[in-house]
Amino acid sequence: MSQNFATTGTIAAIATAIAPQQGSVGIVRLSGSQAVAIAQKLFQAPGNQVWESHRILYGYIRHPQTQQTIDEALLLIMKAPRSYTREDVVEFHCHGGIMAVQQVLQLCIENGASLAQPGEFTLRAFLNGRLDLTQAESIADLVGAKSSQAAQTALAGLQGKLAQPIRQLRNQCLDILAEIEARIDFEDDLPPLDCNYIIQEFAKIASEINRILATADKGELLRTGLKVAIVGRPNVGKSSLLNAWSRTDRAIVTPLPGTTRDVVESQLVVGGIPVQVLDTAGIRETEDTVEKIGVERSHKAAQSADLVILTIDASQGWTFEDKEIYEQVKYRPLILVINKIDLIDLPDIPSPKEINQIVKTAAAKNQGIEDLETAILQIVQTGKVTAADTDFAINQRQAAALLQAKTSLTQVQTTIEQDLPFDFWTIDLRAAIHALGEITGEEVTESVLERIFSKFCIGK
Numbered sequence: 001m002s003q004n005f006a007t008t009g010t011i012a013a014i015a016t017a018i019a020p021q022q023g024s025v026g027i028v029r030l031s032g033s034q035a036v037a038i039a040q041k042l043f044q045a046p047g048n049q050v051w052e053s054h055r056i057l058y059g060y061i062r063h064p065q066t067q068q069t070i071d072e073a074l075l076l077i078m079k080a081p082r083s084y085t086r087e088d089v090v091e092f093h094c095h096g097g098i099m100a101v102q103q104v105l106q107l108c109i110e111n112g113a114s115l116a117q118p119g120e121f122t123l124r125a126f127l128n129g130r131l132d133l134t135q136a137e138s139i140a141d142l143v144g145a146k147s148s149q150a151a152q153t154a155l156a157g158l159q160g161k162l163a164q165p166i167r168q169l170r171n172q173c174l175d176i177l178a179e180i181e182a183r184i185d186f187e188d189d190l191p192p193l194d195c196n197y198i199i200q201e202f203a204k205i206a207s208e209i210n211r212i213l214a215t216a217d218k219g220e221l222l223r224t225g226l227k228v229a230i231v232g233r234p235n236v237g238k239s240s241l242l243n244a245w246s247r248t249d250r251a252i253v254t255p256l257p258g259t260t261r262d263v264v265e266s267q268l269v270v271g272g273i274p275v276q277v278l279d280t281a282g283i284r285e286t287e288d289t290v291e292k293i294g295v296e297r298s299h300k301a302a303q304s305a306d307l308v309i310l311t312i313d314a315s316q317g318w319t320f321e322d323k324e325i326y327e328q329v330k331y332r333p334l335i336l337v338i339n340k341i342d343l344i345d346l347p348d349i350p351s352p353k354e355i356n357q358i359v360k361t362a363a364a365k366n367q368g369i370e371d372l373e374t375a376i377l378q379i380v381q382t383g384k385v386t387a388a389d390t391d392f393a394i395n396q397r398q399a400a401a402l403l404q405a406k407t408s409l410t411q412v413q414t415t416i417e418q419d420l421p422f423d424f425w426t427i428d429l430r431a432a433i434h435a436l437g438e439i440t441g442e443e444v445t446e447s448v449l450e451r452i453f454s455k456f457c458i459g460k
């Protein structure tokens with residue numbers, strides 16, 4: 001293990017959110033052999049409460065030297081191995097806000113604990129065999145989930161739904177490896193290897209790998225979500241659309257063109273997918289310094305978005321300015337929203353044939369939002385979310401390792417077909433086994449662990 005991930009010693013961190021006002025209870029968590037000893041120095045439980053595992057004690061956290069009372073609190077002890085990390089774990093359940101938890105954390109540090117690195121509790125749970133790597137990664141996904149579907153998918157991973165098929169694939173490969181190695185060692189005593197059977201097995205393994213790989217797009221969508229930019233000329237109703245869609249007054253709406261100056265963000269969920277919507281300043285030529293910067297930001301938002309919603313005003317038709325903006329965004333996944341549909345009778349607006357997703361809305365009247373969501377789902381789901389019928393979804397790291405395994409297995413097949421000696425078969429087969437082991441963490445390097453766990457939040 002690297003220096004950052006020294007797994008000896010007792011670690012401490014605030015386990016709950018640390019913004020002021022973010023919770024009525026705040027938890028400081030300790031893990032390691034000194035956890036109980038440190039708690040005994042800091043916590044005074046009146047009466048004859050027993051310091052037993054899996055029991056809550058009531059009492060006061062006091063400074064061991066000055067006896068100053070820091071907080072009235074509850075204390076939870078979980079003795080190894082019946083804890084999250086499989087080490088001794090102690091939790092101080094303090095009053096919320098930041099003052100109590102920060103002071104308690106400070107006291108823990110002064111009394112022998114060291115500050116936990118991001119993900120270090122979960123890393124210990126992994127190193128102590130309570131979780132495999134896919135489950136540990138699922139915990140980070142669960143904490144970061146921005147939709148209930150994302151959370152459900154992470155939970156499936158936490159429950160081992162991804163680890164199971166990967167382990168099974170790896171075991172199948174190990175069985176085949178054993179057969180081949182036996183032939184290398186005792187060729188004369190064993191019946192000859194059934195190459196057809198082995199090739200069949202590899203075909204089955206490859207199709208199972210493909211099934212799992214098909215969940216990668218869904219995973220990416222659920223984890224990172226979709227960024228959608230609403231762009232268009234001033235006054236077409238972009239901010240009204242954001243407000244109608246998010247059912248808020250998030251963005252300022254006025255009859256004056258040039259109202260929105262900065263990018264306004266709103267976080268939504270569409271069909272289970274987390275969606276970040278950006279309302280932008282109306283795009284036009286302007287001499288106004290502030291508006292100019294706003295227009296630049298609109299262009300940037302459009303470029304950085306996964307999907308652009310080009311909005312036009314039905315009562316004005318497809319104008320020259322709309323066309324100009326279209327020319328700048330037409331290479332991106334695009335939906336044309338014809339807004340203010342309530343203002344005209346025959347809403348057939350001539351627009352470029354290339355745009356195949358057109359939605360009519362009356363944002364000011366909250367109309368057309370469902371159609372807009374349907375159009376978005378149609379764009380992202382063509383072969384993505386719905387392609388996977390599994391409840392888990394792999395991440396990019398796991399997908400890369402699976403592809404590696406698949407490539408190696410294809411190479412074994414080539415070696416078999418070329419009639420090369422057994423030793424050649426085993427080289428690529430071992431590479432496939434290694435790649436599969438990297439997914440669950442049975443074979444994993446420190447640098448991979450460091451990359452995974454450093455992305456966790458502190459206290460997890």
Ligand SMILES: Nc1nc2c(c(=O)[nH]1)N(C=O)[C@@H](CNc1ccc(C(=O)N[C@@H](CCC(=O)O)C(=O)O)cc1)CN2
Nearest residue numbers: 015027029076078081082083084085086091130139460
């Ligand atoms: N207060 C608190 N709430 C929390 C956590 C926590 O650490 N503290 N968790 C932390 O993320 C989650 C719950 N996860 C946990 C998972 C396993 C164990 C645990 O002690 N497992 C042992 C023993 C189980 C048993 O007694 O049967 C084990 O699996 O060996 C505890 C919490 C969410 N809620």
Ligand SMILES: Nc1nc2c(ncn2[C@@H]2O[C@H](COP(=O)(O)OP(=O)(O)OP(=O)(O)O)[C@@H](O)[C@H]2O)c(=O)[nH]1
Nearest residue numbers: 234235236237238239240258259260282362363364
């Ligand atoms: N009749 C009608 N008026 C609308 C509709 N949507 C928006 N408006 C009105 O159009 C005007 C401009 O709306 P905004 O949402 O501020 O337009 P915008 O595109 O954000 O404008 P900028 O921020 O200036 O680029 C306001 O007076 C809205 O009430 C609609 O669907 N129907």
Ligand SMILES: [Mg+2]
Nearest residue numbers: 238239259260
């Ligand atoms: Mg606006």
